Amino acid sequence: MTDNRIRSVVVVGGGTAGWMSAALLARALGETVRIRLVESEEIGTVGVGEATIPQIRHFNAFLGLDENAFLAATQGTIKLGIEFVDWRAPGQSYIHAFGEIGRPLGAVPFHHYWLAGRRKGDDHALWDYSLNARAARAGRFDRAVRRAAGDAGEPLTYAFQFDAALYARHLRDHAQRLGVARTEGKILGAMLREPDGFVRAVTLESGEVVEGDFFLDCSGFRGVLIEQALKTGYEDWSDLLPCDRAVAAPTANVGPPRPYTQAIARAAGWQWRIPLQHRTGNGHVFCSRFVSEDEATAQLMASLEGEPLAEPRTLKFVTGRRKRFWNRNVLALGLAGGFMEPLESTSIHLIQSGLSRLLNLFPNKGFAQRDIDEYNRQTGLEFERIRDFLVLHYWANQRAEPFWKACRDRAVPTELTRKVELFRTHGRLFREPDDLFLEASWLQVLVGQGVPPDDHHPMTGQLTDDQLRGFLADLRKITADGAAALPAHGDFLRQQRAAR
Ligand SMILES: Cc1cc2nc3c(=O)[nH]c(=O)nc-3n(C[C@H](O)[C@H](O)[C@H](O)COP(=O)(O)OP(=O)(O)OC[C@H]3O[C@@H](n4cnc5c(N)ncnc54)[C@H](O)[C@@H]3O)c2cc1C
Numbered sequence: 001m002t003d004n005r006i007r008s009v010v011v012v013g014g015g016t017a018g019w020m021s022a023a024l025l026a027r028a029l030g031e032t033v034r035i036r037l038v039e040s041e042e043i044g045t046v047g048v049g050e051a052t053i054p055q056i057r058h059f060n061a062f063l064g065l066d067e068n069a070f071l072a073a074t075q076g077t078i079k080l081g082i083e084f085v086d087w088r089a090p091g092q093s094y095i096h097a098f099g100e101i102g103r104p105l106g107a108v109p110f111h112h113y114w115l116a117g118r119r120k121g122d123d124h125a126l127w128d129y130s131l132n133a134r135a136a137r138a139g140r141f142d143r144a145v146r147r148a149a150g151d152a153g154e155p156l157t158y159a160f161q162f163d164a165a166l167y168a169r170h171l172r173d174h175a176q177r178l179g180v181a182r183t184e185g186k187i188l189g190a191m192l193r194e195p196d197g198f199v200r201a202v203t204l205e206s207g208e209v210v211e212g213d214f215f216l217d218c219s220g221f222r223g224v225l226i227e228q229a230l231k232t233g234y235e236d237w238s239d240l241l242p243c244d245r246a247v248a249a250p251t252a253n254v255g256p257p258r259p260y261t262q263a264i265a266r267a268a269g270w271q272w273r274i275p276l277q278h279r280t281g282n283g284h285v286f287c288s289r290f291v292s293e294d295e296a297t298a299q300l301m302a303s304l305e306g307e308p309l310a311e312p313r314t315l316k317f318v319t320g321r322r323k324r325f326w327n328r329n330v331l332a333l334g335l336a337g338g339f340m341e342p343l344e345s346t347s348i349h350l351i352q353s354g355l356s357r358l359l360n361l362f363p364n365k366g367f368a369q370r371d372i373d374e375y376n377r378q379t380g381l382e383f384e385r386i387r388d389f390l391v392l393h394y395w396a397n398q399r400a401e402p403f404w405k406a407c408r409d410r411a412v413p414t415e416l417t418r419k420v421e422l423f424r425t426h427g428r429l430f431r432e433p434d435d436l437f438l439e440a441s442w443l444q445v446l447v448g449q450g451v452p453p454d455d456h457h458p459m460t461g462q463l464t465d466d467q468l469r470g471f472l473a474d475l476r477k478i479t480a481d482g483a484a485a486l487p488a489h490g491d492f493l494r495q496q497r498a499a500r
Pocket of ligand 1: 012014016017018038039043047048050051052185187222283315333335336345346347348
């Protein structure tokens, strides 16, 4: 029997996507497959991408990265959620906090009890029941809340904010230790196999030819293989998410780093603020049809909290996805596969989930089309669900500027309308199988953006008014006490450094 196994994988590009891919495949495939990564320092990386979601902890754990070493190497901080400032309307803000909110009673999700309380005059905010939101607002963090000595504690749900270039470097060291070979050089083109058009090799400026069985295109927006060589095509989603530029500028920290990311609405877009240990990342994502690049840059520079550490840098993008993420023997990950603005910090996660899907469907040299189609189907659905979640932030707003009015008036995907209407009627929320974001995420953004339900679950009526009041008060107290027991986020980071 002939051995049909993949023997060599070539990773094109050494940004976050490239080194995440190389490290994960080396870890998962061991020595059975040769992994080679080609990158060009002259071309460089996109150099942004600083906020993540909690799933990244699983990725790091799978690789065997020590969390404290990782925080030190990437100048990382803890992220408990994202604060959306002025999104619903100027002067109003809310947090999309990770983790659960409140506790369900039997089959009824917690938020129905919160809604029932509101109807009876209890005006406490939804976030009074979120440990993450309370800890974020108070600038506190530990990996778990310990309520008594010896108690294992209630774990917090957290992610990281880090320097993406340092993360890629950290992964590069790790991947090279696992046996990944690195080639420095600029790829000029691809050699395609006759008659099926599979990629046989990439050719470098130096004249070197790098052959492989399977190619991961992690070459960023260019899509060196997936687009330039295979002409796969791109699905443009800018009618749904019209922002098309970002201007970024790092600043010096002005205080202890906040354990959360900020997304601050602006006249024609929004601004991120991501505190790291050594600096703060800032950027203004905007729609060039409503504000010029000069004006957007001026708005960013005028609203920075600290001293700028570099000149502002503009990046252009088209929101959307590759028509096929996997085409023949090329799989595109990271920016080569598609891009959605960093509003919910999902890009690095999409690299991770693409890789985990790839491991499930890892091919042999036959490259079964059914498996490729399944990868593309699942990845496409994940992209669409995230897209709809982002659209919700823009669509449910009460701001007066023309950009925001246009967002409100824009037709939204049917699937999103169904979800919103289900919530609006009786506060019902269901997670779709391919939805990255759980019910608590949709809940916070729906409530935060001002989409009130007309009614709630009738089974909340099984509690008397006194019981309901007591249940809500107890949960608020447990949550407030838990947050108050945590150390300051800055102290936590200092302790981890000292422990190393
Ligand atoms: C404004 C902005 C903000 C973002 N913020 C976040 C965020 O907060 N959170 C998040 O999760 N994501 C964020 N992202 C996305 C995140 O930056 C990317 O998903 C991530 O960095 C992966 O990038 P990449 O590796 O695909 O591409 P790149 O970083 O562009 O790397 C491409 C690599 O390919 C190489 N290359 C390209 N062409 C060639 C060639 N011809 N020959 C050889 N090598 C080549 C380059 O040298 C480089 O090594 C943001 C993106 C943007 C644009």
